[in-house]
Amino acid sequence: xxxxxxxLQLTAELFPNGISRYAVGGLLVGLGxxxxxVGTGIAAGASTFLESTLSYVSGQSRxxxxxxxxxxxxVFTLGxxxxxxxxxxxxxxxxxxxxxxxxxxxxxxxEVGGVTLxxxxxxxxxxLLGGVFVGIGTRIGKGCTSGHGVCGVGSASxxxxxxxATFLTVAIVTAQIVAALGVSP
Amino acid sequence: xxxxxxxxxxxxxxxxxxxxxxxxxFSQMARPEVVLNFLQFEDFGLLFVMFxxxxxxGIAFAxxxxxxxxxxxxxxxxxxxxxxxxxxxxxxxxxxxxGWGLSGICPGAAYASLGVGNVxxxxxxxxxxxxxxxxxxxxxxxxxxxxxxxxxx
Numbered sequence: 001x002x003x004x005x006x007x008l009q010l011t012a013e014l015f016p017n018g019i020s021r022y023a024v025g026g027l028l029v030g031l032g033x034x035x036x037x038v039g040t041g042i043a044a045g046a047s048t049f050l051e052s053t054l055s056y057v058s059g060q061s062r063x064x065x066x067x068x069x070x071x072x073x074x075v076f077t078l079g080x081x082x083x084x085x086x087x088x089x090x091x092x093x094x095x096x097x098x099x100x101x102x103x104x105x106x107x108x109x110x111e112v113g114g115v116t117l118x119x120x121x122x123x124x125x126x127x128l129l130g131g132v133f134v135g136i137g138t139r140i141g142k143g144c145t146s147g148h149g150v151c152g153v154g155s156a157s158x159x160x161x162x163x164x165a166t167f168l169t170v171a172i173v174t175a176q177i178v179a180a181l182g183v184s185p
Numbered sequence: 186x187x188x189x190x191x192x193x194x195x196x197x198x199x200x201x202x203x204x205x206x207x208x209x210x211f212s213q214m215a216r217p218e219v220v221l222n223f224l225q226f227e228d229f230g231l232l233f234v235m236f237x238x239x240x241x242x243g244i245a246f247a248x249x250x251x252x253x254x255x256x257x258x259x260x261x262x263x264x265x266x267x268x269x270x271x272x273x274x275x276x277x278x279x280x281x282x283x284g285w286g287l288s289g290i291c292p293g294a295a296y297a298s299l300g301v302g303n304v305x306x307x308x309x310x311x312x313x314x315x316x317x318x319x320x321x322x323x324x325x326x327x328x329x330x331x332x333x334x335x336x337x338x
Binding site: 016021024025027029032033036039042043049051053062076078085086088092106118119120121124127128131139143144153154155156162163170171172173 | 193194195197198199200201202203204205206207208209210211212213214215216217218219221222224225226227228229230231232233234235236237238239240241242243245246249255256257258259261262263264265266267268269270273274275276277278279280281282283284285286287288289290291292293294295296297298299300301302303304305306308309310311312313314315316317318319320321322324325328329
């Protein structure tokens with residue numbers, strides 16, 4: 001056999017699952033944000049939902065400032081959940097097959113009523129403790145991967161570019177340390 | 186809100202969320218393992234999700250204000266509502282980074298993860314609500330203390 005040329009080998013090493021599922025998924029994420037922006041002028045982020053929803057049960061002033069947007073943020077989040085379910089019921093279940101989708105080998109697949117669902121192997125304590133930091137950090141830092149990462153970077157906001165550079169760098173360092181300590185997955 | 190919203194406002198938000206969530210499922214960013222593999226430099230594909238999405242939204246943010254003045258469903262102007270930069274962007278970003286690197290999940294991806302069947306992600310969602318609540322209580326107290334420095338409370 002003739003070995004692949006070096007650029008192809010390098011590509012396969014950097015992108016073991018190809019790039020098409022990532023690129024198509026990213027375009028759809030952007031499209032979802034754009035649909036909302038075109039119709040409403042709102043550059044939506046996902047983490048404000050955490051505080052706006054807390055305003056239903058807590059009178060703290062910090063949460064009450066989001067009362068006017070809390071209803072549509074619930075609908076936006078419901079849409080994201082249902083969008084994930086629609087993906088599971090179609091592509092993940094094999095009802096729709098496309099060469100653009102690389103299924104990969106992470107986690108566990110299981111079936112409920114003919115729908116192929118997926119579950120993570122990442123340990124519960126990592127999800128819970130990480131979630132607490134995510135909840136604190138996104139709200140103090142004025143945004144998350146969607147508000148800063150998609151909408152903010154998309155509008156070339158310097159605040160968002162600095163925010164993304166900060167959380168991306170710290171996340172890389174954190175994940176590498178956790179992996180080096182032998183925690184897996 | 187008492188003011189009447191356009192009847193298509195909520196349906197449009199739902200459709201936008203559906204596309205957004207489907208994209209997070211398709212890209213597998215809704216899988217913490219895939220995010221962790223990216224952060225551990227084992228698979229750089231996730232860059233295409235973040236930059237792909239930012240490019241699409243960037244084109245819309247740049248082009249729309251030249252075509253129309255305001256959004257049809259709200260009448261709001263298409264304008265950049267830039268968040269002011271201060272120390273909190275760095276502090277909050279760093280705290281978020283610790284959480285993202287530890288768990289491999291961010292808020293939007295967590296909602297989509299629940300949709301693809303990942304019931305375990307409820308741990309992360311519980312953590313996120315707890316974290317958001319903690320910072321909210323603390324900052325509400327501090328804001329109250331700032332506005333009434335001589336208060337007896």
